[in-house]
Every structure is written in C-alpha cells, then in structure tokens.
Amino acid sequence: MGPAGSADPAGSASSADSAGSTAPASTASSASPSPAATGPPSPKNKTRPAWLPPKNRAEDERHLAEFQRMMLRSQRADRKKRERDQRLVVDAERQRAADAELWAGAVMPRLAEAVATPLVRQLVARSGVPDRLRHRVWPLLIGNALDVDAAACAAACAAARAAPEVARAIDRDVAALLPGLGLFQAGKPLHDVVVGVLWAAAAFRPAGHQRAAADLAGTLLLHLDAADVFAALLNLMDGPGGRPLYEPDGGHRQAFHAAFERAFARHLPELYRHLRGLGLTPADYLDPLVLPLFARHLPPDTAARVWDGLLLDRLAGARPPRRPLFRPAAAELAPFEAGLVAAALAVLAHHGPRLLGDAPGVRAAVGWDAPALAFGAGPAGAAAEVVFLRSIAGFGP
Incomplete structure (x- = not known):
C-alpha cells in the first residue's frame, strides 16, 4: 500500500472497472494537460499546439499571415545588415589600398620628416600604418630619447639573467602572451627572443619587470626587427x-x-x-x-x-x-x-x-x-x- 494520502491512478481505475462504475469516459480527459505535453500544431490549426483548444479558421489564418510577415521583415533586415557590412568592409579595403599608395609615394621617401605632418595623421586616422611598413614607422614614432645603443641592446639581451623571482614572473607572463598565435610559449619560435628582451629590460629599468612589459614586447616583436625591440620597449615604458x-x-x-x-x-x-x-x-x-x-x-x-x-x-x-x-x-x-x-x-x-x-x-x-x-x-x-x-x-x- 502507498503512503497515506496518495493514490495509484491505475489501481483506482481497475477498482472502478471491477465495481462496474458507470462514470463517463470523458471524465479522465477533463484534467489539465501535463506541462510536459508538447507536440506539433493541431491538424485543425497551424498556429496553435495540439493540446490547446483550436482557433477558428479566420483567426488561425490571420495569425499565420502575421507570422509570415514578421519572418519576411526579419529576413529583409538580416539581408540589409549583411549588405551594409559588405559595403563597409569593401569601402574600408579600398581606402586602405588608396592610403597605401600615398604612404609609398608621399611619405616613405621622406619618412623622418613626414611622420609629424598632417598628411600622416590623416592616413593613420583613416586606415592606420600599412602592415609592411610598421617596422620602419614605429621606431620613428617611439623615438630613442634614452639613446639606447643597438649593439648594447643585443649584448644585454644575450647576457641578461634574471633573479629567480623575476624569472618566474617573466615565465608566467610569457606563457599567457598572445596564446592564440602560439609564437611565444615555451618551445615556440619567439619564446627565447621575448624572454631575453624581458630579462634585459628588467635589469635595465628602474622599475624592474612589470606585467605589461611582456604584452608590449610581444606586440613589438610582431612588427619590428628583433634587434629594434629592446630599445623600443625601454623608450616606450621609460621615455x-x-x-x-x-x-x-x-x-x-x-x-x-x-x-x-x-x-x-x-x-x-x-x-x-x-x-x-x-x-x-x-x-x-x-x-x-x-x-x-x-x-x-x-x-x-x-x-x-x-x-x-x-x-x-x-x-x-x-x-x-x-x-x-x-x-x-x-x-x-x-x-x-x-x-x-x-x-x-x-x-x-x-x-x-x-x-x-x-x-x-x-x-x-x-x-x-x-x-x-x-x-x-x-x-x-x-x-x-x-x-x-x-x-x-x-x-x-
């Protein structure tokens, strides 16, 4: 026997049958449907589930037409957005191509003088520095106010050794450096280069190693010659x-x-x-x-x-x-x-x-x-x- 106050519906039905109950069959269907009851729309309706009372035909057709209009509006809006996005990208690419010609013809032949001109400011604002030119443009923009010697940079990066706690901090920061590129982590192509730069920078900088230094050095290595990165990093942080x-x-x-x-x-x-x-x-x-x-x-x-x-x-x-x-x-x-x-x-x-x-x-x-x-x-x-x-x-x- 089940717990007090509970009943077995199947058992009750059997008892009723054996007692010769004359309750109409519709009594069992008068209960509310289970929340789990799901299914396709009613054969009589295209906009109402099967377990709900059907709509009249006019209401059903009106709601179906409204739904179809809503879907068409959504599809038109999606199509217009795709078209706008495409135009925006195409226009930006055309602008970059036109600006790249200006960089090549009007800026690069006299780069040292041109970097501070209104033309370069306009070009940078519109489309930035062309990727292939950053290794020449960025060092001029960063400058060398600290007068860091290139030969000294190379020697410092090759000979630098960090204290154990600094080395651990650098290893932690390099492990998290631009992970999606897979260039800086242990065993990757630029790992030893960036670690050498950071060790040398930690020894040279009054503030020692700082967490942001790894991110700065990594970005510089993506765009500059390796020999220029140490001087650029020092001037970027301490200039x-x-x-x-x-x-x-x-x-x-x-x-x-x-x-x-x-x-x-x-x-x-x-x-x-x-x-x-x-x-x-x-x-x-x-x-x-x-x-x-x-x-x-x-x-x-x-x-x-x-x-x-x-x-x-x-x-x-x-x-x-x-x-x-x-x-x-x-x-x-x-x-x-x-x-x-x-x-x-x-x-x-x-x-x-x-x-x-x-x-x-x-x-x-x-x-x-x-x-x-x-x-x-x-x-x-x-x-x-x-x-x-x-x-x-x-x-x-």
Whole structure:
C-alpha cells in the first residue's frame, strides 16, 4: 500500500472497472494537460499546439499571415545588415589600398620628416600604418630619447639573467602572451627572443619587470626587427611619454585615473555609476587595458591599428590643434594619454551590458586575465572591427 494520502491512478481505475462504475469516459480527459505535453500544431490549426483548444479558421489564418510577415521583415533586415557590412568592409579595403599608395609615394621617401605632418595623421586616422611598413614607422614614432645603443641592446639581451623571482614572473607572463598565435610559449619560435628582451629590460629599468612589459614586447616583436625591440620597449615604458604612466609609486597614474573617471562619467554615465557602485576603481578595469596598450584585450591586428594612433600621438612635437581634454590645466592630458582614454572607453562601450553584472564578471571581461575581444568571422566580423576602430574618435576631445 502507498503512503497515506496518495493514490495509484491505475489501481483506482481497475477498482472502478471491477465495481462496474458507470462514470463517463470523458471524465479522465477533463484534467489539465501535463506541462510536459508538447507536440506539433493541431491538424485543425497551424498556429496553435495540439493540446490547446483550436482557433477558428479566420483567426488561425490571420495569425499565420502575421507570422509570415514578421519572418519576411526579419529576413529583409538580416539581408540589409549583411549588405551594409559588405559595403563597409569593401569601402574600408579600398581606402586602405588608396592610403597605401600615398604612404609609398608621399611619405616613405621622406619618412623622418613626414611622420609629424598632417598628411600622416590623416592616413593613420583613416586606415592606420600599412602592415609592411610598421617596422620602419614605429621606431620613428617611439623615438630613442634614452639613446639606447643597438649593439648594447643585443649584448644585454644575450647576457641578461634574471633573479629567480623575476624569472618566474617573466615565465608566467610569457606563457599567457598572445596564446592564440602560439609564437611565444615555451618551445615556440619567439619564446627565447621575448624572454631575453624581458630579462634585459628588467635589469635595465628602474622599475624592474612589470606585467605589461611582456604584452608590449610581444606586440613589438610582431612588427619590428628583433634587434629594434629592446630599445623600443625601454623608450616606450621609460621615455618621456611612458615613464609617468609606468612609475609604480608615482602620482601621475592617480591623476590619470581621476581624469579618466571624469571622461567615463561624461560619456558612459550608467556604466560608470555601476562600476563605482561595485566598489571597482580604475586600477581594476583601466590599468589592465592601458598599461599593455590594449595588447591583451584586442586581437593583434586591431591592437596594432590602435597602436598606430597612440604612437603618433606620443611622438614628440606631434600636437595637433585641439582644445584640452580636461580642465583645469593641472588635469589636462597630453594627446597620448587622451588617446588611451578614448580607446579604453571604446573597449568598455563595446562590452556594454556584459559589464553590468557583478565585480568578478567585470574583471573576467576587462581584467588582467580577460580574453581578447572577438569581432567574429566573415564580413560581419570585419565590419564590427571597422565600427569599433571608428568609435574611438567619438570618445576623444
């Protein structure tokens, strides 16, 4: 016998049958259908499941026509979006091809003088530096204010040895360096090169090794000759434009954080209030973006395009006419730092609602261990990258 208060429906039915019950058969079907009851639409209706009472024919045909119109609108919208994406990508590719001819004909023959001209700024803003020219253009944009000797660089990288704790930190950072490319991890083609550069940089730099150094060195190795990477890395982090940002105990980074928060509150007020309400500070979501110059959070090709603009802004004397980004003057940002702010806001805006969760979710999206953005494959992905790059200008001064 079952528990008290329970009944066996099959047993009850058998008892009723044996007692000669005359209850009509329709009684059993009057119960509500199980939530698990599913099936195709009723043979009488094309827009209502079989377990529900049928609609009248006119209502069913009207609803079917509405559904078909809705599907047609959705298909037309999808087709128009694909066409827009395709046009955007084709136009961007044509612009890059035209700009590449200008680089070859008007810029490269007099590169040293041309890098600070309005023409180069226009070319970089439209389509960046052509991939095949970055090994010549970037060293000029970064400069060598520290007067690092090339022969000394090679000797330092070959002879450098790091203290055990520094070596462990470098190995940790190199293991996580652009994993999708498979170029820097142990046993890969550029592993020994990047480790040598980082060991030497840790010995030369007053601040020693910093986590962002691996990301910077890896990006430089993708685009520069290996012999130029050590000098470029030192000048990038300790030269006039970078040193205030990378000084671990300096007050400049705090001032930069404060300036960023003012821009954040102005451009993305809802997201700013949310992150502030979670108790997060720019050290949690801004430093992982800007200290590696976005190399951790953007695909390598996209990061290189962002670097084109940032390095041009960083070039000594390349200060185009523009109003200051922040007032008062003590809080004003140089063009390089203003570019960092604009690119960081573009990344945060691209994540959008994904940052409106809890603090661990925010760190998972834009923290030090977050994966790079994925724009997707095909024309839709290429169009999304173009839209992202163009959006950076919208967060500028």
